[in-house]
Amino acid sequence: MNRISIVGAGPGAPDLLTIRAQNRIQNADVLIWADSLVSPEIIEMVPKSCEIIPTSSLTLEKILPLLIDRFNQGKKIVRLHDGDPCLYGALSEQICRLNDVDIEVEVVPGLSAYQATAASLKAELTIPGLVQTIIISRASGRTGKPYKENLRDLAALGASLCLYLSARHVEEVQEELLKHYPAETPVAIGYRISWPDEWLEIVPLQDMAKTSKKQKLIRTTIYLVSPALKRSRKRSRLYAEDHSHLFRQRKGP
Ligand SMILES: C[S@@+](CC[C@H](N)C(=O)[O-])C[C@H]1O[C@@H](n2cnc3c(N)ncnc32)[C@H](O)[C@@H]1O
Structure with missing residues (x-):
């Protein structure tokens, strides 16, 4: 089943991408990306034939028809956001409108x-x-x-x-x-x-x-x-000798 991949690009450095995000980017036919916040180094990972569309100057009314049109052409689409898409990424408004026209999405998390x-x-x-x-x-x-x-x-x-x-x-x-x-x-x-x-x-x-x-x-x-x-040496209970849990018995009486 085809679906649009909404992918978190992480904070910037390409080696902070998840393997799944890298995989989606390297296999994209179309990449629609938040160019004001995502590193251009990440965009270099797309295949040569990939159509690349920056969104910093576009409105949702411009972005949606692009997503829908390329989806209907059977293309593998990556919608690339910075960091993790669940934070300040306008994720919900896009998913609701794509679902309205029966387009499924997957969300690939990123490092915030x-x-x-x-x-x-x-x-x-x-x-x-x-x-x-x-x-x-x-x-x-x-x-x-x-x-x-x-x-x-x-x-x-x-x-x-x-x-x-x-x-x-x-x-x-x-x-x-x-x-x-x-x-x-x-x-x-x-x-x-x-x-x-x-x-x-x-x-x-x-x-x-x-x-x-x-x-x-x-x-x-x-x-x-x-x-x-402020650096703190305070101890957690997790590794305390007098604390037992499922995986470790407490030491001493
Ligand atoms: C539109 S929000 C998106 C946040 C993103 N979804 C995340 O999880 O990091 C953009 C804001 O995130 C913060 N931000 C994103 N990347 C950053 C980075 N590499 N360094 C510092 N702040 C960053 C800044 O506050 C920036 O204005």
Whole structure:
């Protein structure tokens, strides 16, 4: 059965693609890609005969007929998004409309920007006794963020907070976060993580906006705000000697 493959390209570096994503790209007849965010190095993997269509200047009304037309020609289509398609990728609106015309899709996951950033930092975002929750959100920009998800309330949890699409609003973001996180809370600012020009720095929350402005960050920037970014030697129960579980008996009395 033919279907359209919606594929996560990961954060940028081609060797961070999943094997399944690489396989779909290498066998595509048509590749419709988010050219403002996906690395051109990944596009080089398509076969010579592949039709390549960038989407940065297209609307959904332009993209859908392309997908439907090429699908009806029996082509193998890859719709390539950056990171993981489940996050800020306009996935749902495409799948609903394709299903309306009886076109099936598969979704191939990708590594999201927050995961690649944590890896670059060699950081664990869930440290026992310190923080066990990760929130993924964004600044309230132009795209319908529900009011009850406002940053002030999210910050009240003190969790590891991963902020996408927020560099343009960094001053108001910092102001909101400072209402709950201490001013010295570490914030990792990551620009084009895993690209050749990656820039990544940890600063105190109170310097988040100042540093972003100084670096002139507007696009492709992620913020990880987390008490976990201060290295911690706190122990998990998982590997504790006095803790038993299905695969290991506890030592001692
Ligand atoms: C439209 S959203 C898509 C997110 C993507 N689906 C993901 O899972 O990473 C684009 C935003 O993701 C973040 N982003 C994506 N790739 C990034 C990278 N390599 N480095 C830093 N931030 C990145 C930035 O906040 C950027 O503005």
